Amino acid sequence: MSDVASQPSRLSSIAVLTSGGDAAGMNAAVRAVSRSAARRGIDVYAVHEGYHGLVTGGDLIRRMDPAETDGILHRGGTVIGTARSREFRTREGRLAAARNMVERGIDALVVIGGDGSLAGANQFRQEWSGLLAELVDTGAISAEIAKAHPFLRLTGFVGSIDNDMSGTDMTIGADTALHRIVEALDALHSTAASHQRTFVVEVMGRNCGYLALMSALATAASWVFIPEQPPAEDWPAQICRHIKADREIGRRHSVVVVAEGARDRDGNRITSEHVRALLEEGLGEDVRITVLGHVQRGGAPSAFDRYLATHFGYLAVERLIADEANRPPELIGLQNNRVVTSPLMDCVAHTQQVAERMNSRDYDGALRLRGRHFRESYRITQTMQQAAPRPVTSDRHFRIAVVHGGGPAPGMNAAVRAAVRLGLNHGYTVLAIKNGFKGLRNGDIQEMDWIDVSGWVSEGGAEIGTNRYVPEHPAAIAETAEQIAAHHIDGLLVVGGWAAYRAAHELHRHRRQYPALDIPIVCVPLTVNNDLPATELSIGADTALNSIVVDVDKIRQSAVATRRVFVVEVMGHDCGYLALMGGLATGADRIYLPEEGITLDGLAADVKALAERFRAGKRVGVIVRSEGSDRVYTTGVITSLFQKEGGQLFDARQAILGHVQEGGNPSPFDRVQATILTARCIEFLSEQLESGGRASAMIGFQGGELRFTDLTRYPELVESDVQRPVEQHWINGRELAVVMRD
Structure with a gap:
């Protein structure tokens, strides 16, 4: 016979807390936990001020209605607060925390914080039954309460700007x-160039170099x-010689x-002041220091952090519901572009190994533990920072060409810059x-030199030009072949979108x-539409998403005062990626x-909902429509429908974002990935x-x-009557969108 006392009651309440340093995206995670739990009929308690609130109890642990999370998605920091708690590190503090939870019927916890916060939560879970037994012995809680909560369900994910946790490729923030x-480095580049000056910039990251390395790669830093x-x-x-060579x-x-x-x-620590003094003496010029500090933590979260935190929060609730066997806690993370779970303490232990390797001065081992992407980025950065290509002794000499195709996309210039420098190298x-x-x-056609692409990594648009022309007719193919032969082109790098x-x-297909x-x-996928075959993600789409997010945030602010619904049209042709993720x-x-189309019945149901x-107090509504959703139910038609049916509750306006989505400087992700791809x-061509x-x-x-896919397979990987690939992994996010809107 099974021991009934060892089985948990149906999950009815979840507590969520944010701990450690704040990170942009934490609010999106809290919102996702609240809405995902509400859809399952589960109450959510927000623990304010992190573990301090869990220990203190009272009004610091209070029920959170999903409506309370309206308007927090775009906010930086954490609206429920965070604090480091010495009390929780003591058994007395954890006793108080356990009592505060079970008295509210809570035995499930979502922790959003760093490795220390998550390790502390695991200790709390391990001690749970002993803590409750002690509370029963002292009369603080009844035996019935303890039996109703035999173990603590726990899951967590990392909210940290450092990106230093094993088990996830990216941490929230x-x-x-x-x-x-x-953004800061881009601004410094312009003022530094004006004065022919060197800047030393210190960035955060604790003992992880992710932020420093990726920002250097994304901004063409010298060192x-x-x-x-x-x-x-x-x-x-070395550094003085390098910067002098740059000047030359x-x-x-x-x-x-x-x-x-x-x-x-x-x-020994290498400080920004140490580097400044050394460079001033070695270069004989003015050198300035900029310590970015906590500004790196602040501001509205990026589109990626909003989506990632939302997905993490949703999965956290699903995993807690499924936890019926008191299994070890899990870390929710992103691995290989998939949101997955891993054993929490294995991830903590692996993270600590990196620090141990560095402490023992096994730096190659530490670099290996950071993963292939980190190592590759470091290697590429070393090459891109050179003042000139390395000498090559090979007698074989090849000529490679780079060409754009399709509409302009942020990251095109970064790709050309990488092609030129890595090819020359x-x-x-x-x-x-x-x-x-x-x-x-x-x-x-123009031959390129190393210095020709200086500064291109941060520039939007396409310096060498692009268009949607496709050489389809026999005469065009023949003339193109003639030019390739005349310029002795041995390999071709095609960077762009659908037309490319x-x-x-x-x-x-005409090679014979x-x-x-x-x-x-x-071919390198570069288009804001993310509609290309053989890839789940195209360079340029991240910048477009951030542009959409910035514009819609502004639209929300304008609409709050007037009780208004905005119908926002975004780009995408026949692919709804920007609409769904935006x-x-x-x-x-x-x-x-x-991919789904629009029906009149669906529109009527949406208007009613x-x-x-709005009758319940909502003040602003946002509807996002992909430009190719339907030929009849256009953005204008939908706006008119909502305007007519909104009556006295709300009015409706349309906002067609247009080609602004293709403009602007590329995001850090698009710069880095354009370079890496x-x-x-270049290695493939070589x-x-x-x-x-x-x-x-x-x-x-x-x-x-x-991965590389044979170009011969192109026709079978795209739909014949629309401009999108047959397989679209991102469409799985449709269910998440339904959960978050309810």
Whole structure:
């Protein structure tokens, strides 16, 4: 016979707390926990001021209605507060916390914090039965209460800007912090160039160099110091020589990024002041320090942090509901572009191993533990920071060309910059084809040098030009082949969107007819629409999403005062990626996608549901519609319908965001990934050229890994009558959008 006392009662209440340092996205996570639990009929208690609130109890632990989470998605920090609690580290403090929970019928906890906060929660879970037994012995709670809560359900995820936790590729808040750092570095680059000056910038990260490394890669910093890879013994002389070499080739400024945990190979700290003094003496010029400090934590969360935190919060509730066996606690994280769970304490132990490796000066081991993406980014940064390409002794000389196709997308310039510098570093001649495939047909081709692409990493648009021209007719193919032969192009890097892929495939399929086209071709996905085959994500989409988020945040502010519904139209052609992800990141009430279409019955139901919410006190509504959702039910028609049916409850307005989504400087993610994908493609071309191969491919994110797919397969991977791929992994987020809107 089973022991009834050992079985938990049906989960009826969940507590959620934020602990440790604040991180942008925590509010999105709290909102997701509240709404996901409410949909399951579960009460949520918000624990204010972290573990201090759990120990203190009283009004610091109070029920949270889902309506209370309206309007917090876009806010930085944490509205329920966070604090480090010495009391919770004592048994007496944990006794008080356990009593405060069970007296409210709570035996499930979601913890959002760093590794210390999560480890403390695990200790609390392990002691739970003993704590309750002691509370019964002292008469603080009844035996019946203790029997009703035999164990503590626990799950958690990391809210930290440092991105230093094993078990997840990204922690909540890291992407937003990277945005803040990159914005500051972009601004410093302009003022530094004006005065021909060097800036030393100190960034956060504790003992993890993620923020320093990625910001350096995303802003073309001259030098970066990270804890995982201390510089060589003679680094003071090296850095001075390096910056002098930059000056000699015409670079007017330098930015040196220093991670707060940076050390030399003897374990001594490398401080921003130390670097400043050394450079002033070695360069004989003015050097300034900028310590970004806590500004890196603040501000509205990025689109990615909003979505990631929302997904984490949703899964946290689902895992707590499924926990019927008192199994060890899980960490919810992002691995290979999938939200997954891992044993919490295994992740904590693995995280601590990195610190142990660095303390023992096993820096190569620490770098390995950070993962392949971190190592690859470090290697590429080292190359991109050079003042000139390395000398190459090979007798074989190849010529590779880079061309854009499709609409402009943020990250195109970063990709060309990477192609030029990495290609030159291989000893190749790199050619830039101006004005897309039309320019290739016309022979508008320029040889590029190292300094030609200086500063391009942060620039939006496409410096070498792009258009949607596709050489489909026989004459166009023949003329294109003639130009490729005339310019002795041995390999082609195609960077762009739908038209770029079509054009690349057209050349590839005519390779037997025209020997000049029988060359390796590789495609890099760059389009805001995220509608390309062989990849789950396209470069440029992240920047577009952040643009949407910024605009919709402003729209919400304007609508609150007037009780208004806005129908926001976003780009995407036949793909609803921007609409779905933009809707999730902005808390949209309804989202219309081309993949689902729009019906009159559905619109009527949506009008009715929104009207009921306005009667209950709602003040602003946002509906996101992808531009290709329906030919009849346009944004204007939907706006008119809501305006008519809203009556005295609300009025309706439309906002068509348009091509602003394609503009602006690329986000840190798009800069870094454009560089990394291009680096992989240069390696692909190099392998083909050096071996005499003629394979052509499309690179893309598949299951979180970067993989190459044969370009010959292009037709079978796209739908025949619409502009989108057959498989779209992101569509799985539709269920999450339904949960969050209710």
